[in-house]
Amino acid sequence: MSATFSKRRKEIIGDQPLIGDVIARWPAMFCERQVRAEFKRVVSTDLLESFLDGLDDLTPRLLEVYEAATKSAKKPALKAILDCLKKDDTNERRTAALLGLPHYLREEPSDIIRMCDAHGETLTAAMEGMQLGLLIGYEGENQDAFPREVFNEAVVVEETVVFHNFNDVPSSFAMHLGIIYCVNLEYPRAMKYSFEFLQRVVMKIKPDQASARVRGIRNKLLRYNL
Template sequence: MEGKRRMIEVEMLKKDLDHQRIEELMSATFSKRRKEIVGDQPLIGDVMTRWPAMFCERQVRAEFKRIVSTDLLESFLNGLDDLVPRLLEVFEAVTKSGKKPALKAILDCVKKDNTNERRRTAALLGLPHYLSEDPSDIIRMCDAHGESLAAAMKGMQLGLLIGYEGDNQDAFPEVFDVAVVVEENIVLHNFKDVPSSFTMLLGIIYCVNLEYPRAMKYSFEFLQKVVMKIKPDEASARVHGVRNKLLRYKL
């Protein structure tokens, strides 16, 4: 097993990666990797050093499927698309009384540009506000050509760093690059939209056995149990209530 792990390190140093070979080696070393990650709970930097192949979109999806037997991207985006219309409607309803101004600002962005990607983004970024959670330490915006990455990531234990270009006047700007951050380390980047980066964030949480951040625990639980339908019967009363409200809601 250790020999195969070292072979992965060698493969990852090559200019032209042999993805099939890496896939076979990652599959063969799965039990060793899970024993290390779940049993020893190493720092993310140590995981990245020992298992460098895991920190690319292809292997995050593969590892997630090994753990959950579900296709990460397909399950997330299909489940999200089924709920986006009702989510945006309940968001709109709760803001009509003047409550949750941050949520209203997000909805205003969709009114300016009502594309499917923007609707998905609004649903994801609006969810913690709807659930009365504070996403500020988990979802951060930064000027791609302004502040340094170190400053932008300071204190981030887990989340998304959304880089934008130009003047940011909206609740969510045009995306330049999104990075997944763990323990102030960028573990994945070069995502050009929020939905796919959210998907990879969930994948990383599973791959390196992380707990959901307390400040957004209900939002992540909703994504897991309602959007992706993973262990839906174990939903908390709060998430179960939101799910029932969405099922009853008439568009």
């Protein structure tokens, strides 16, 4: 994969093939190890290490900012996520920070992040119309803002599962971002600021190119650190 990197990037960027054609042409790329390796070839940064370290550093301040934003009762979806977190404030703080981000940034994540009952709708139905996103499969009742019994998560591109078998939301977010880089996709319009925040602020990739909206939340987080 390293030896064919230049040829692969030329094809992907120049021809902009459909995801099915990319998978058929370069099937070895679609596993966690190779996505991480490809991301490092493109960005010279370790995908998971950079993402999770950056997220851990920002999560406490993000949750404080979210909490302050819910005081006016203008962000009910964000409040539901924080209420869910308070029921079991153990391993879900990263998840709450990630799932709350688009709501804080006034974006609509429903077409990008979907919850799927393992014993309910079929995979085809769950992915219908999904051009780029995360499918989070759960078991049991999903009465909270995010499910506790996650059994599998998948990255979906053009209604196609490109890889799966993740059972934690932060890692699947990181791999989602990795796929975007690896196959040269644009951020989904409905969550473009959320993904830009992950790129510019969490992973510190070209932070000086952040948009005004992303600079705004970054500056607010810096104030919370004082």
